[in-house]
Amino acid sequence: IEVNKALNGWEHKLKDAGVRDTEFNLKCIVSHVLQRKFNTVPDDFAQLKFNAEQLADFERFCEARCARMPLQHIIGEWDFMDITLKTAPTVFIPRPETEEFVRLVIENYKNVKHVDMLEVGCGSGAMSLSMLHALPQVDATAIERSKAATALAWENAKLLGLHQRFKVHNHTMEEDKYMPEELKDKQYDLIISNPPYVKTDEFQYLHPEVVVYENLNALDGGSDGLRVARLVFELACRHLRPGGKLWLELGNEHPPLVKTIMHLQYQGRLTFVDSYFDQYKRERF
Numbered sequence: 220i221e222v223n224k225a226l227n228g229w230e231h232k233l234k235d236a237g238v239r240d241t242e243f244n245l246k247c248i249v250s251h252v253l254q255r256k257f258n259t260v261p262d263d264f265a266q267l268k269f270n271a272e273q274l275a276d277f278e279r280f281c282e283a284r285c286a287r288m289p290l291q292h293i294i295g296e297w298d299f300m301d302i303t304l305k306t307a308p309t310v311f312i313p314r315p316e317t318e319e320f321v322r323l324v325i326e327n328y329k330n331v332k333h334v335d336m337l338e339v340g341c342g343s344g345a346m347s348l349s350m351l352h353a354l355p356q357v358d359a360t361a362i363e364r365s366k367a368a369t370a371l372a373w374e375n376a377k378l379l380g381l382h383q384r385f386k387v388h389n390h391t392m393e394e395d396k397y398m399p400e401e402l403k404d405k406q407y408d409l410i411i412s413n414p415p416y417v418k419t420d421e422f423q424y425l426h427p428e429v430v431v432y433e434n435l436n437a438l439d440g441g442s443d444g445l446r447v448a449r450l451v452f453e454l455a456c457r458h459l460r461p462g463g464k465l466w467l468e469l470g471n472e473h474p475p476l477v478k479t480i481m482h483l484q485y486q487g488r489l490t491f492v493d494s495y496f497d498q499y500k501r502e503r504f
């Protein structure tokens with residue numbers, strides 16, 4: 220069956236369901252059905268052919284996409300920087316803006332001889348694993364409160380052959396217990412985190428893909444978006460080596476707020492150094 224025939228009507232159905240970039244979505248689904256990498260499939264993919272089984276898969280995936288299931292969950296993996304990560308239904312999907320953040324951190328650490336790094340809340344492992352992939356001098360430890368994410372991050376590390384420099388611990392930060400027992404005396408040169416930072420009153424703007432299919436624990440930052448970030452500040456006070464740095468991805472109103480919090484509550488313990496803008500000129504790293 221020609222893909223062209225199979226495409227029949229789906230572009231409209233996807234549009235009607237509110238999916239943007241329908242062409243891109245269809246090409247992703249077609250690539251997945253044909254078990255080919257997206258960038259090896261030509262733009263005139265309508266000329267390609269499906270067998271009966273592939274056609275059934277295609278229809279099933281389009282149906283799911285119309286119900287706003289994220290592409291990343293339909294496909295089961297997603298590229299992040301130079302690595303491919305497995306995804307899993309309850310685990311936060313790595314975002315393109317986080318690639319910008321990781322690039323920035325890599326740029327700043329590429330000439331440092333050795334880096335002991337801790338990631339707080341690693342999800343699928345996207346940030347730690349791309350750091351490890353890019354920089355051989357990094358050793359990474361992660362803590363992650365979701366059991367499913369902990370398992371997925373470890374699986375991704377093994378699939379990428381990066382597991383010798385990576386450890387991940389299932390741990391929930393609480394006021395009195397920021398780190399798991401086995402890490403409580405450890406110190407790091409670098410702590411990175413993309414904590415949940417969406418403010419409660421911004422939840423109304425999230426897309427169905429996020430609200431219906433993602434675990435909102437990975438996004439919910441409480442009333443000012445900094446609920447979890449504050450736990451990370453406390454953790455950083457105890458677990459950064461002298462001269463060590465904490466790098467955070469946050470929302471675009473957060474850096475000035477963080478600067479104030481450092482000034483008022485962390486004098487002599489943490490110092491706000493700098494903030495960076497993303498490609499849309501939003502101050503958030």
Ligand code: GLN
Pocket residue numbers: 314413414415416417437438439
């Ligand atoms: N920028 C993310 C999103 O809305 C939020 C990620 C986060 O809270 N860490 O997709």
